[in-house]
Amino acid sequence: MNSIILAIGAALGAYLLLPGSPDAAPGVSERSRSLLVWMRTRVQSWLTRSGLHDTTPERFVLLSMLTGSAAGCLTWFVLEAPVPAVAVGLACATLPATLLRRRAARSMDAALEWWPRMIDEIRVRVGSAGQPIPQAFWAAGMDGPEAYRPAFAAARREWALSTDFATSLAVLKEMLADPTADVVCETVLVIHEVGGDLDPVLEALAVDRRTDLRHRREAESRSAGARLARWFVLLVPAGMAFAGLNLGEGRDAYDSPAAQLATTIAVIMVAACWWWAARIMRVPTQRRVFDR
Numbered sequence: 001m002n003s004i005i006l007a008i009g010a011a012l013g014a015y016l017l018l019p020g021s022p023d024a025a026p027g028v029s030e031r032s033r034s035l036l037v038w039m040r041t042r043v044q045s046w047l048t049r050s051g052l053h054d055t056t057p058e059r060f061v062l063l064s065m066l067t068g069s070a071a072g073c074l075t076w077f078v079l080e081a082p083v084p085a086v087a088v089g090l091a092c093a094t095l096p097a098t099l100l101r102r103r104a105a106r107s108m109d110a111a112l113e114w115w116p117r118m119i120d121e122i123r124v125r126v127g128s129a130g131q132p133i134p135q136a137f138w139a140a141g142m143d144g145p146e147a148y149r150p151a152f153a154a155a156r157r158e159w160a161l162s163t164d165f166a167t168s169l170a171v172l173k174e175m176l177a178d179p180t181a182d183v184v185c186e187t188v189l190v191i192h193e194v195g196g197d198l199d200p201v202l203e204a205l206a207v208d209r210r211t212d213l214r215h216r217r218e219a220e221s222r223s224a225g226a227r228l229a230r231w232f233v234l235l236v237p238a239g240m241a242f243a244g245l246n247l248g249e250g251r252d253a254y255d256s257p258a259a260q261l262a263t264t265i266a267v268i269m270v271a272a273c274w275w276w277a278a279r280i281m282r283v284p285t286q287r288r289v290f291d292r
Helices: 002-017 030-049 057-079 082-092 095-127 133-141 146-162 165-176 179-194 198-222 224-230 232-245 257-280
Strands: none
Touching: 030 057, 057 082, 057 095, 082 257, 095 133, 095 146, 095 179, 095 198, 133 146, 133 165, 133 179, 146 165, 165 179, 179 198, 198 224, 224 232, 224 257, 232 257
């Protein structure tokens, strides 16, 4: 069983590490190619929002497969039951995606607290110091969260080379993939190109961002107890299974096909409950409307 899992993981990993893209993959139908492109774009967006700009989707998928294979092998070693081992491996293969989503959420929370301060700094630099809008924007952006600094540095290099503010902001929006960044960039760009009074527009935008942040914090504080209780979905079944393995001939109880089927169903139910609880407690996020 271990050899089969490791062989499959090695084969898929070698395939994913080969050069090329889904667009150039031979023997793939148009619908399958579109699905692969969509999945790759989605994973790349998660990586970007998490600050992992140098990590490719192929490496992330490989890490997920290795995590699932390791968990499956460990389960098979403990229970000596192949079917539950496969179920646990498939469930644990989603662990990197869960951690990545959580890291992206933390980065977005840090950005939500920072954007109003950045907007206020742009107002001060343009209004009081008399700086041009692009100069004030890049100076204020370099003090942002750690995950956002590579994107601002790349956009600032584009500005230094081309002095095209619209193109530089497009680079920034693509790398950040943040709805708030889209709104701020488009607002500043319109005022820079069309003209007008920047101060009241940015003041209203800062107030709107602070209001949204306050509402998100209230929603998260109200669901803190439910988030803590959600961990019991994993800890209680795992603790009962561990206790059963150490009582008498508890490990031998997993040898029968009925026991393996029951264990597999239990693993699927735990994974489904964990996913369902995370979905209903998720705080809604703003959608991007300027990403095209």
